[in-house]
Amino acid sequence: MNFLYALTLLCSIHAVFCDDDPSTVSPRQDLTFTDLAAYDGYTAEKHYVTTEDGYILGLYRMPVQKSCKASKGVIMFMHGLYLSGDDCLIPGPGKAHCYVYADNCYDVWVPNNRGNFYSRNHTTLNPDKDSAFWDFSVDEMSIFDLPAVIDYVLLETNETQLTYVAHSQGVSMLLILCSKKPEYNAKIKVGFGLSPTAWLDHSRFIVIKFQSFIAPGLSLVDSFLNKEVLKRNGLVENSGEFLCGRTDLSYPFCSVLVFSVLGYNRFQITEDVLPVVAGHTPSGTSLRNFVRWGQIQRNGFSEYDYGIFKNLFVYRRLTPPLYDLSGVSMPWVFLGSENDYVANVTDIQTLVSKLENAKLCVLSDKTFGHLDFVYGKDIPNYITPVVLSYLESGTYTCP
Ligand SMILES: *[C@@H]1O[C@H](CO)[C@@H](O)[C@H](O)[C@H]1NC(C)=O
Ligand SMILES: *[C@@H]1O[C@H](CO)[C@@H](O)[C@H](O)[C@H]1NC(C)=O
Ligand SMILES: *[C@@H]1O[C@H](CO)[C@@H](O)[C@H](O)[C@H]1NC(C)=O
Secondary structure, eight states: OHHHHHHHHHHHHHHHHHHHHGOOOOTTOOOOHHHHHHHHOOOOEEEEEOOSSEEEEEEEEEOTTOOOOOOEEEEEEEEETTTOOOGGGTOOOOTTHHHHHTTOOEEEEEEEOTTTTTTTOOSOOOOOGGGGGGGGHHIIIIIIIHHHHHHHHHHHTTSSSSEEEEHHHHHHHHHHHHHHHHGGGGGGEEEEEOOOSOOTTTOOHHHHHHHHHHHHHHHGGGGGGGGSSSOOOOSSSTTTTHSSSSTTTHHHHHHHHHHHTTOOOTTTTTTTTHHHHHOOOOEEEEEHHHHHHHHHHHHOOEEEEEOOHHHHHHHSSSSSSBBGGOOSSSSSEEEOTTTTTSHHHHHHHHHHHHHHHHEEOOOOTTOOOOOOOHOOHHHHHHHHHHHHHHHSSOOOOOO
């Protein structure tokens, strides 16, 4: 069933890109964050943040627009698994998260996790030569990358709190951070969790299933996991033969695309935006992180699974413990959809039940998929009004 579904998607996406229709090419498809913002008429600047363990992260800022009298505060947008900060620009002005927040006079900051397209750098390790560079998963992103960028932004802006808007893995990261370092609760005004991933018991995401299946075996050959996967290729240099040729190579590219867009929804990801998504997705992570999400699907929202022997040593039990969410006191508003194959509403409800201060809006639109929360044309109708209304008045209505 899943396999058939994936194949259908594969063919439809392949068809969209390979039908020689010039409208399937976009001048925005290969632009990096600052160039894309400039193309769309906005100013963005790049900052670098070095983590405690030496990773140099690319952090973007869209300063408060000149037409604004004052800053209404800081909004940080955090991307999902093997994605990048570009996600908050991709659908374009009037639609993409970061443009909407900038238009409303917020100071917008956009981090990138270690190992992705903008964060392949380290004070001592070379990502192209040293496998140790790739020895990380969401756990390190949560306890090293996220606090580093939060502290950097609060210092730069002289603010005491920021608003966190995150997609998928970006939501998990703040949950883990507040669980492990509870002092970060106070630094977040409110978190908006789009399609949050924590419990994945009902996830139909085909790759997650696969990861869950291979995860136990891979834990045994640990160093094998220190590799780069899903590196960004872009469209320009690979268009033509690579993407549309009849070589086997086009297959992995297309399938990568497919699983990134599982739940792909032609009505939300419009034809002008699809090549921009393909040009910026995926953006790379480590194989260890990829497999880590299989562990989470198998074990629940738990700590790293080292395999039974090392688990006994590290945790004094055979299986890793669940993340302790009792210390997560900051307010959360989650947004989920019944068409989300990755973050199933039932699993989001499990997450909500473990948190002190969390609410869930299930979209009344029953077609919204996992990626529509960042690439969909209805973001300004369904998603950003919740964020803006909450920040303006403390209240909101679920869309
Ligand atoms: C990596 O960071 C170092 C130190 O900040 C810098 O000199 C170098 O240009 C960076 N390399 C890349 C590829 O960004
Ligand atoms: C930072 O904020 C503090 C307290 O709100 C204020 O006293 C100080 O002047 C601010 N500094 C800058 C550089 O804006
Ligand atoms: C969510 O989980 C329920 C219960 O397993 C299932 O019936 C439903 O199809 C799932 N939804 C999606 C979009 O995968």
